[in-house]
Amino acid sequence: MRILVVNPNTTASMTATIADSAMRVANAGTEILAVTSSMGPVSIEGYYDEVFAVPGLLIEIAKGEKAGADAAIIACFDDTGLDAARALANIPVVGICEAALATTAFIAQRFTIVTTMERSRLPLEHLVHRYGMSGRCKVRAADIPVLSLEDPNSNARDRLRSEIATALRDDKAEAIVLGCAGMADLTAELRREFGVPVVDGVAAAVKQAEALVTLGLSTAKRGAYASPVRKPYKGLLEDFEPGKLIAK
Amino acid sequence: MRILVVNPNTTASMTATIADSAMRVANAGTEILAVTSSMGPVSIEGYYDEVFAVPGLLIEIAKGEKAGADAAIIACFDDTGLDAARALANIPVVGICEAALATTAFIAQRFTIVTTMERSRLPLEHLVHRYGMSGRCKVRAADIPVLSLEDPNSNARDRLRSEIATALRDDKAEAIVLGCAGMADLTAELRREFGVPVVDGVAAAVKQAEALVTLGLSTAKRGAYASPVRKPYKGLLEDFEPGKLIAK
């Protein structure tokens, strides 16, 4: 089984963190294909960055499917481009936020997502609502830029710890969800430190993707995720040819 | 006052319909600047098309703001790219779906959106939910491609009529919302024919945009719509330079 993991931002070092997290939990027979989008912003912080990350993401998903991937994972906690990717692909596509929430729901009744920037908090609250978890999941921002997580000199990890402590005390959170793919390498450490379940969306998504493949399930194509209709495109995107991504 | 109206698909004839609807209801002192996106698909039907329409839309919004527009309207009923446009622009941005729903809520307790394709129905149900109207607004699809509305030989308008009749009978709809910018020119005719309020989102959005400008209100910038951070982009988008769209 081959699972494509797309980092939809263009920072390769973050892809390495993501790949490492994915490979740690993959089944023996699962091949993880971790790719960095070749097009778009270096990090995704809020609505504007998402827009310019999605075309590159879709290119990678189309390429991956053609190359034989059995499932795809979008490794950004905003589940950037998830609906479009599902419409495009015939293989199942999993977002790391939805995977993290679905997984945590099996082990806790109340939990909190701790994410990076305040500007990502409301988009995540919107996802929480969409995934039916509003009554049980809160969202907090530690006020740390995404890339600061990779900077050994920043205080990003201290701020993250501090926000987790607040969530445990004030939200009575029973478990913590890490709200950024770039936090994946901290999972084990934070579990030990806080003594509660800490969930990383990348790892969770790998297991969900493997599950769907083994179960023989893929995206339903008779409703909102019907395959896109090929149609003419104009302007810059004419060269870019989005219509060609659509499998015949 | 200058109101920018962006047709985010690349079909100029549809922009003409939109501009006509906008100009009919604009105040005497309002200048309508209707533009066709120069980049993207010829029609927007579902999640996939949306992705490739948004970059072109944002370019037009940034250009329009720089050229002195006081507000911007996104003239696609999916409210395509609305959140990103609000983050980008300092002028207010209005979607035609949200404008139509907000307007209809002043005159009816129960109403129905009639849109084009089944694949757009669930995205619109999602918007209805987001705008707090789930309890009072249903969505129906007449199963007609967007561009067929412009084809005098298609039966698109008959199917639309038939679905409106069903909404009035089965949903007990008190008013009808036209779920596609390309239906704007039918508003008056359908009102006469069915004897109920029929709401066109383009016209509704013009009035909401004028209202915001006159009231001196623009997008709040302290939460989810904080201005995007300028950051490096890679790939095709490096030339495209999304960072340059962000006003300093």
Next chain:
Amino acid sequence: MRILVVNPNTTASMTATIADSAMRVANAGTEILAVTSSMGPVSIEGYYDEVFAVPGLLIEIAKGEKAGADAAIIACFDDTGLDAARALANIPVVGICEAALATTAFIAQRFTIVTTMERSRLPLEHLVHRYGMSGRCKVRAADIPVLSLEDPNSNARDRLRSEIATALRDDKAEAIVLGCAGMADLTAELRREFGVPVVDGVAAAVKQAEALVTLGLSTAKRGAYASPVRKPYKGLLEDFEPGKLIAK
């Protein structure tokens, strides 16, 4: 175009504040007809006062419609008597709370209403819920009687400022809605002071009423707002003749 603005309490000085706010934002061709109800309490604070304000309000709306008004505004933030007014009138009727919320929803994802008395807080929470905004709008009371807003010796405005500051900090409000018609004259000052959008319902309602008139839309009459049936009345109300308010 003529817009009737009814102050449903019987304090003429508050009508002056309301009229001033309405006229500032009205279009060049719009005539504002601001009237004080001739019947009822001097201020509306909670459920009991509402009851005795509505008959006088309906009289003014019926008189205004007969005199040629194109739309009517109910200038009390409880949207007092709104449903009955819509059933009675054939012109559109707009409440200042619903107008303020609909308007603010175009520029902010999270916002807070700051109102006068605690006893008005729950009725407003009920409106917020009805208008589909529970997830994004909080309500706070500054604990100030309505008429104290007009008293230069009261500390009402200081308390209002203090509650706004709390809303910005604790609710992470992106915008503030002024929860009483009597606060309309403070809008500009508070915007400057707090640097966030501050929305006055009176001004917002004027723009919504103008919009409905220009769009040719009025209350749907096939459901809950069907015109009332004329029927016999007894007691004091026999002389008052509510049946005569109903247009034939």
Next chain:
Amino acid sequence: MRILVVNPNTTASMTATIADSAMRVANAGTEILAVTSSMGPVSIEGYYDEVFAVPGLLIEIAKGEKAGADAAIIACFDDTGLDAARALANIPVVGICEAALATTAFIAQRFTIVTTMERSRLPLEHLVHRYGMSGRCKVRAADIPVLSLEDPNSNARDRLRSEIATALRDDKAEAIVLGCAGMADLTAELRREFGVPVVDGVAAAVKQAEALVTLGLSTAKRGAYASPVRKPYKGLLEDFEPGKLIAK
């Protein structure tokens, strides 16, 4: 114990039906004081009629409380004036819709209200939502004027039966709630005929009112139901003196 039952419409024959239903279920020691409002419309059908029924209703409640009633019931299925009555009175006040729903919730998971006119359907749906029963209770209108229930020559009762049959089949209703005080005398007959629980709000409210009195519970006065503030009134209502209804 003395329970005041106010018929807020001015049709004495309907009060007789209500009184009969109330007395059948009252405890041995309970005195039922059934009164007809002396002021307002002969029947309450929709929002407009409600407005003119409430002042007369509040007069009766104030009089009843002064005369020693231990609790009050508002015997109109719209729960007309309930919030204002609770603010005014120091004795508990019960609406027949809320009593019927609360009672039915103990014996069925899914149920349907069958009411009179279509124009009352949406106000009742609003109450159902307010009372937290949206997920389990539907509302249907049999399209019969309220007073036709008293007319032996009308087909009102046949239409009611037909709508109940539809509710049992299409809604999978487990129980039926009669959505008008004027249907109270049909309860026993309809139970026999349909073999399911049929709930009359008047009878249900008597038991709830008795319960509150025996339990020593009355309306909480520290929030939305704080006693109204006495204040000046103008116009017709000056003579009517609503301020005098408020107990010192």
Next chain:
Amino acid sequence: MRILVVNPNTTASMTATIADSAMRVANAGTEILAVTSSMGPVSIEGYYDEVFAVPGLLIEIAKGEKAGADAAIIACFDDTGLDAARALANIPVVGICEAALATTAFIAQRFTIVTTMERSRLPLEHLVHRYGMSGRCKVRAADIPVLSLEDPNSNARDRLRSEIATALRDDKAEAIVLGCAGMADLTAELRREFGVPVVDGVAAAVKQAEALVTLGLSTAKRGAYASPVRKPYKGLLEDFEPGKLIAK
């Protein structure tokens, strides 16, 4: 009329407290049959204890119905086994949590349940949601074991008082619901002390049970509460013979 009150835990001294509360409010003609379950844990604190309390509870309900009880009350605030009891019995069955919430809803818009242990808080929040009260009722735990309420040397009652004070201040609760049958004897004292309505579920349930009996209403049997099908049982339960509890 005979009302069976089952204490589903096996602590007879708590049954005495419950019986006392029930008898204080029962009608003159009502006989209270208070029984202690003969099987199960000495107190019910959370999901695990509930499981082992239900079989004993159902035995008592079947015995009580056979012995002529007209209605049954489950006197544990978790409404332990309520759905199964309703399916089994032909007499109406009332839970003390649902009775307390339904009763309080008639006298307050916002209220708070104060219960014993944190592990019972989420099950009660779940009930609050199920009964449609999420928007108006909060749940707090005083962190006191159930049986400590009976221990004169524990500080349980002080902690309870302290949590009530917090609810009144922070939740703006208008009334307090006592979240454990073992608190019933404190009702009068706490009312005097805090000056707000304090509701005991046992007493509330007695009045609801009497109401249902007088109204001639019992559990609807055409949906979720259809009588169980008699079927073979294996293991320990074969001797216990649950099938025999089902009335033919």
Next chain:
Amino acid sequence: MRILVVNPNTTASMTATIADSAMRVANAGTEILAVTSSMGPVSIEGYYDEVFAVPGLLIEIAKGEKAGADAAIIACFDDTGLDAARALANIPVVGICEAALATTAFIAQRFTIVTTMERSRLPLEHLVHRYGMSGRCKVRAADIPVLSLEDPNSNARDRLRSEIATALRDDKAEAIVLGCAGMADLTAELRREFGVPVVDGVAAAVKQAEALVTLGLSTAKRGAYASPVRKPYKGLLEDFEPGKLIAK
């Protein structure tokens, strides 16, 4: 890795069906321990049967955990006893309904559960609501007893097919969830026949259980699922000793 799969009814032939479904999808290194509860009803149809199935279920879960199982699955679509099992066990516990819904949510926006008996429909609607899927998942009953699925002479499978066809047409379901563990063997056949994703909860639960084990996640123990307190039990259950199930 060892996954315990408990059939909480006492019909061994159904356990065989369940075990077969589980083993088909288990990873190479996963050992499936399928056990039949030794205590309780032969099938679980509604609330009453659930009660008598749970003690036997908990015994098997405690035994399985002691014997080294890494996770446990409750193989009844009502998720019978799930909360109590989670409180009891230190290994993760997965219900087949929640696993099926969580899995289907990755591949479809709208879907329908088709279950056996009408009396199970409302309990399943309750689960759908609890799992946050009310807006996207409907429940239908094919009106077939659980054990008839095993009877080659019954028309159970035809009725199931017919109900699936109705769900696809009337609910616009994009995928079907089989609402009974006894339907697991039909999955592949129904997929071929209807050409849409068909989800079996047993298989889905195996993948979720494996995922949790690999991810190193187990039930959070600081909230509703805190380990039960050992306490005295009386009656039949004294011998049964539920306290002994609790790990020290």
